[in-house]
Amino acid sequence: MGWFGKKKPPAPEAEPEREIPRQEDSKAVSSTAHDSLRQRVESAGLPPDVLDTALSECDRAIALDPSSPEYSIGQNYLEFLLALPWDKTTKDDLDIARAEEVLNARHYGLRRVKERILEFLAVKNLRGKPTARILLVDDEQIARENLSIVFEADGFEVTAVGNGLEAVKAMEKEPADIVVSDLKMEGMDGMELLQVLRQRWPDTKVIMLTGYATVKTAVAAMRQGADQYLGKPVNLTKLRKYVNELFEQSLRAQHLRGPVLCFSGPPGMGKTSIGKAIAEAMGRKFFRLSLAGLRDEAELRGHRRTYVGAMPGRILQGVKKAGSKNPVILLDEVDKAVQNFQGDATAVLLEMLDPEQNTAFVDHYMGLPFDLSATLFICTVNSVERLPAPLRDRLEVIEFPSYTRQEKFKIAMDFLVPDQLRLHGLDERLVTVSPEAVRQIVTDYTREAGLRGLRMQLAALCRKLAKHILANGKDRAVEVDTDTVVELLGPPPFAATAAQLRPKVGLATSLVWTEIGGEIIFVEAARMKGNKQLMLTGSLGEVLRESAQTSLSYIRSHASEYGIDPDFYEVSDIHVHIPAGAVSKEGPSAGVAITIALLSLLTGRPVRQDVASTGELSLLGEVLPVGGVREKLMAAQSSGIATVILPQGCATKVESMEAEVVGNLDIRFVSSMEEAAALALCDAPTPGDNA
Template sequence: MTDEPMDIVIPILTDCDNDDDFSEGIDKQITEVPILPLRNMVLFPGVALPVMIGRTKSMNLIKDKANSKAMIGVVCQRDMEVDEPKQEDLYTVGVIADVLRVLDMSDGMTTVLLQGRKRFELQELTQDEPYLKGRISFIDEQVPENPDREFKAVMSNIKDLMIKIMMATNELAKRELAHAIKNNNNALYLVSYASANQLNDVADKQMLLATNNLKDRAYKLLTLLNKEFQMIELKASIQMKTQEDIDKQQKEYFLQQQIKTIQEELGGNTGDRDIQDLKEKAMTKKWPMAVAEIFDKELHKLQRLHPQSPDYSVQMQYVQTIVGLPWETYSTDNFNLNHARRILDRDHYGLEKVKERIIEHLAVLKLKKDMKSPIICLYGPPGVGKTSLGHSIAEALGRKYVRVSLGGLHDEAEIRGHRRTYIGAMCGRILKNLQKAGTSNPVFILDEIDKVTNDFKGDPAAALLEVLDPEQNSTFHDNYLDIDYDLSHVMFIATANNLNTISQPLLDRMELIEVSGYIQEEKVEIAAKHLVPKEAEIHGLNKKDVKLPKKTIQAIIESYTRESGVRELDKKIAKLMRKLAFKKASDEALPSQIKPEDLHDYLGPVEYTRDKYQGNAYAGVVTGLAWTAVGGEILFVETSLSKGKGGKLTLTGNLGDVMKESAMLALEYIHAHAALFGIAEDMFENWNVHIHVPEGAIPKDGPSAGITMVTSLVSAFTQRKVKSNLAMTGEITLRGKVLPVGGIREKILAAKRAGINEIILCKENQKDIDEIKPEYLKGLTFHYVTDIQEVIKLALLDEKVENPLF
């Protein structure tokens, strides 16, 4: 329960003489009195106010002193939430009061009528139970003996303001109160009465009570009454302005209208300023007339809405989206072809096809000026620089660069946007990123386009069909914007790892450029020119601290990485740099250079080993060439024979269906042409065949080991040696024809690394050899064949192995 004024407090105006200071009859020698703490109110000398009593200690005090006519000290609390106030919780200035009357209410509460007499200062609390007592010292009032004209004028203004406030707020006994105030000339009482009943802030009341000089108190009171009356007038003004708009359907807007009026009084409406800003931005736009008309129409709708209306923010967002898009704003392309070439060569080693395509596009753009931008799709294994290539292209063309990652995207609205009828609707990522770029012709990277998924929310890949079609994207339609936008000047570059997951219609709209894995020589150059300097700078090292010869980089690539790109190589170089940084920070001497044999100390034991050519001492062991996602590899096809009826064929080595079919095809071909190879017919009935391809844990598939399997089987059935340092790759048919295969560049380099110097290929693969740089082909001899018979003549010697089976 709290001690506070009654819900309806009727000001009690007492009769008093003009010079009455209300201290008559007080024993001024009293030094200790009971203390009644009050909440939410301050009692003044001469003022009578009803107080509702609820706390136990306060009840004990009233019951003890109500009949004894003893005076009590009334003090206001600093913090209204404290139930058991200590001395530090009370103000130091209070008022001695008489208990005029005690009334027990029907609801169990007790109401006490207190009459303020004289101010005092609370020195300390001397008693806590059953109620508070405190030691006090009285404060004399400093009342002017001969009031001057200024003081009289101040008091007159106080009277006028009191009457105005009463007439505006109190409907009870207006005339009687106004008449009593006008005829009362006791300055102390009028100041006390006005302070107690006309002000609402407890802190202001306590400040007035603590002011000793009556003249100073009157001035402060006049200032506070002026503020109080201005607030009352402002409330009345707000009510007058809003009264016309209030009806049964508009009651919920009542407070909103009040806020609006207050904002206008404070210096203008925020909504008006926002609309003015939108108009100024629109003046700078170079957009089509149709868009300008739609903008004006939507802005007019916005002006009709109230700023506090729920629809206002929705409409504001839509208008801001329209004005925020770079309509017909284009950056100037840099047509310097030599500059573009330098930028591309500086940032990326190799990737000649991609660079050539960009230079061609720039050349055509230079001549024609208005060519529609192409849709390029760079596909290849991870870590080969597909995404980072976008930065270089943007810099070479002098365009803005934006990137959107499509990995895991499954909501069509991410591309086309949501319709405005939905809560939280917004435009799609395409327009959002154009808004961020600030131009309508940026280089736009659509990263990981092969990882777009679909669900019940639609198919984003289908939405991309319009974006990536040069014939349609000039009128791209975003559901949120609902206005056609021209994307034909945007240079879209999509990146993908696997084309098999991209829908055929989407593939058809893009120009596919393969970014194949780097060969070892390219990786060495990339590491020496880019990765080593970059990682040295990141780790706080300079060029003098890091000396990494190309042989050491080559050893890192061969022994510690297995990838198509250079991401893992970058991590290994970073690991090596951390070791060097630790040594430098520990004031240890850095090595003059890091040799391949030192890598064990920096990178740990060797993680990968390359297959090496194993010789031709065994019949049925032939070296083949394979393509993997991390580059080319050599593999061995091993065939062994064991006696047994029925000629059973066993295949091992984690082979895929296509590779198993190649093995069966090879055996059937040899069986059908046994006489050509000098193989007895009964061998197929009395010997079981086992073909194995190491390494057994690694999945293998594809038709390119066809001629390798035929050669291995013929070598096993005839026990003839295979030509040394020879490898081969090619698909076979049932008629013995050799067909071309892919991944030739990677396979050739794998053979060279393994020490192979002769390679058998299909005749049609010669065009792939012509595209490889001559320096990568030194020391290699190529044999181009069209029939399996040619392969056997080239691969097998007439000499038989030692200890043949038969």
């Protein structure tokens, strides 16, 4: 029918015309933003070389289209430069008494670790408050008196002399940190004095003053080694600024030899939280950086801006986040950083932790030096041996010893149990945990040097208690005893290995160190007819196998001394087995125990089962010192061992141990295998011992 007789639809409304911004307006907006950014750069207090780079970047940005990628890259770069704390620091609070309170409130035990940290803070306290000495050299008495008043008011110890000869005598008597000298003087002028200072006191900072300031004299003074140059009449504001800057440089040079602390110990010992406590005690900002699994060096040093999506490294990102140039940066799990053919991420730490180099740390993204010398770096590792040797040389290692069972019990009762009850919505009105229950969890449900497993077991107990309380109502309080622990957590997964009761032939007890603490292991030896084979079983490592071979060779070469047939090995096979074959074993500590087991087997003399030994055996029969003695003694106590045989070289370590670690153990120090055998072997076979 067409459109005849139909109403014509209304015409669509016309869209309003959009105003297209003119190029002149865009340039005006860009120019305004550029001026604002330039003002921020100029007022940011950047170092001279950084300021020049930032201003050049500003000038480059004005020529770019704001919609171009290069413009946004430049803006991001400038924003990062401005966000870094180039001149912002936090004041250190080095009150030793307060620091000790903080450490004790955060951690129980770790006495030696806390002592070393307090010593570290005490040294920083003394070196952070030196008396600055300044020497004024001017032939005008009024100038000397005026400058003396100014610098004494600033807290300097001031000495004023009239010429260069008097200045040399004053320096010989007591060297100054800073010398402010006139240029024209009788006897010895400023340039001659400058030459003497640079030869005899090269670390002293020198500022030259003169009423005849010219470019030529300024250049000559700077070439001779002057640190700053000012004309007369002296601008006191600028002179005081120069003196303070040079004194800070002098202090920084004195602090270059400061140690980098490295906390070493098993997991769960509180290494990270000790680092936080140090930052809290000093009043510094804290930043933690985990290096576990780190593969790429650029993660720490950044990517160059030529790469798409380039970012600064995590070090400068952390400094920016902290907002000060002297934070405490904790480098966690340094030994877990990946080192392979593709690169070594820890290589960056060589520069970053070296006080001779970190005054000008260069991030690839920024391309400019940043001073990290005021930063306090703390590293944590589980094993120092995994670190590269050059990096290890830069660190002062503080060992975190394993917690004793009593320490674990005390920490659990005072800290862990209340924290876990609170985290799970429980309180003392609903739940009461008996000391016996906590002691049972420590002894039978955890086997570690630290506290992580203990915390997990207590958390599991609290979860089950929360469910039990909701199911049975909140009106009845629950008292957790040892039976409740077994009911909720199940049978104990661990049980301490107990010493054998009766003397036995061919069975010796050895003390060994593991990552979860000390343990006792049994060394079994058997002899059968054969053709000179030494069989070693029990998942033994190469070093432990060599220890067994050394033991056999020692016995064969000293057979007559122990009443053994010298030809016993010609028609025999010897089998040495260490039970728990699913667990790999390594190290030389079982050398003495293997020898005792073989001597018992070949002489028929039983081994006292209340005696345990540890030590490396040499081919000549010398008992050599080993490590992990503290943990081994703790294992001996928990296993019912009465007498422990230790190498003589471990005596000094035992003397410094707590009484709780040594306990009631009868510790015997030996230097030869003959002494160890006399202590461990019974005089005559006991009937039924081989049953």
